Every structure is written in structure tokens, then in C-alpha cells.
Amino acid sequence: MTEPVAGKPEPRQPRELSNVHEFLDEVRLRPGMWVRRSSLQHLDSILVGYAVASEIHDTGEPFDFWHLGPFSQWLWKRLGMAYPSALGWAVEIERAAEAAGTQPVEMSFSLLDEFRAEPGGPARC
Incomplete structure (x- = not known):
């Protein structure tokens, strides 16, 4: 097992x-x-599965x-x-990342951070 990075x-x-x-x-x-x-698009599929499981188990969690x-x-x-x-958010971020010459996963997390920082945005915890 590797040591945690400080x-x-x-x-x-x-x-x-x-x-x-x-x-x-x-x-x-x-x-x-x-x-x-x-x-x-794989991440989008995982998130849809997460949302379906949340609904089945009636967690009441909002899903963005x-x-x-x-x-x-x-x-x-x-x-x-x-x-x-x-086409959905995943495809549009992939397209934007390609146009910007950056990795889609990196861009998605950068955009997610912006979304979270918006006034009235989702609570992280």
C-alpha cells in the first residue's frame, strides 16, 4: 500500500x-x-445509477x-x-475540452467547482 501524500x-x-x-x-x-x-459519458452513467439507487432507497437527496x-x-x-x-452535459464538456485542448475529466471538475461556487449552488456536504 502506498503512503498518503501530504x-x-x-x-x-x-x-x-x-x-x-x-x-x-x-x-x-x-x-x-x-x-x-x-x-x-461513463461518469454520467454512474451518476444516473447513483440517482436511481437514491430514489429506490428514498434518500430524498437532491440530484443536480x-x-x-x-x-x-x-x-x-x-x-x-x-x-x-x-446530447447532455457529458458530451458537451467533452466537446469543449477538445476545442480547448484539455482533458475532459480535468475540465469537468473545473466546471463542477465553478458550479458549486455559484451563489445558491449545491451544498457539498
């Missing part, structure tokens, strides 16, 4: 997490483990990542899109 949080077990934003923080720590081939949910609505404005994309 200042970098230790990965946690899923049972230790209390919401989707904490889960995304775990994905950020080890994206290669969670996001196959750096495809945000549905296709036309709060994150998508914010993203369309942030990317300067006049109308919602039929």
Missing part, C-alpha cells in the same frame, strides 16, 4: 459518503478507477446531474449555448 485527502469507502458531491470528490481523487477511457437538471442548465449558460443540448 495535503491530499485519503480515498474513502462509498459507505462513508453522504451525497453525490462527496462521491464526485472521490472520483476526482482517482478518476482512472471510476471513469473508463476518460469518457465523461439529470439531463435537464441544475448542472446542465448552468452549463449551457456557462458554455454560451442558447438552448439546452440534446
Whole structure:
């Protein structure tokens, strides 16, 4: 087992997490483990599964990542899109990352940080 890096949080077990934003923080720590081939579409699928499980277990947790949910609505404005994309947030971030010459996963977490920082944005914990 490797030693923890000073200042970098230790990965946690899923049972230790209390919401989707904490889960995304775990994905950020080890994206290669969670996001196959750096495809945000895979991450989107994981998040849909998370939302379905939350509904089944009646957690009452708000979910920001549905296709036309709060994150998508914010993203369309942030990317300067006049109308919602039929392709979804994952594809649009992948397209924006390609145009900017950056990695999609890196861009997605940068955008997520902006979204979280918005007044009235989602509570992380």
C-alpha cells in the first residue's frame, strides 16, 4: 500500500459518503478507477445509477446531474449555448475540452467547482 501524500485527502469507502458531491470528490481523487477511457459519458452513467439507487432507497437527496437538471442548465449558460443540448452535459464538456485542448475529466471538475461556487449552488456536504 502506498503512503498518503501530504495535503491530499485519503480515498474513502462509498459507505462513508453522504451525497453525490462527496462521491464526485472521490472520483476526482482517482478518476482512472471510476471513469473508463476518460469518457465523461461513463461518469454520467454512474451518476444516473447513483440517482436511481437514491430514489429506490428514498434518500430524498437532491440530484443536480439529470439531463435537464441544475448542472446542465448552468452549463449551457456557462458554455454560451442558447438552448439546452440534446446530447447532455457529458458530451458537451467533452466537446469543449477538445476545442480547448484539455482533458475532459480535468475540465469537468473545473466546471463542477465553478458550479458549486455559484451563489445558491449545491451544498457539498
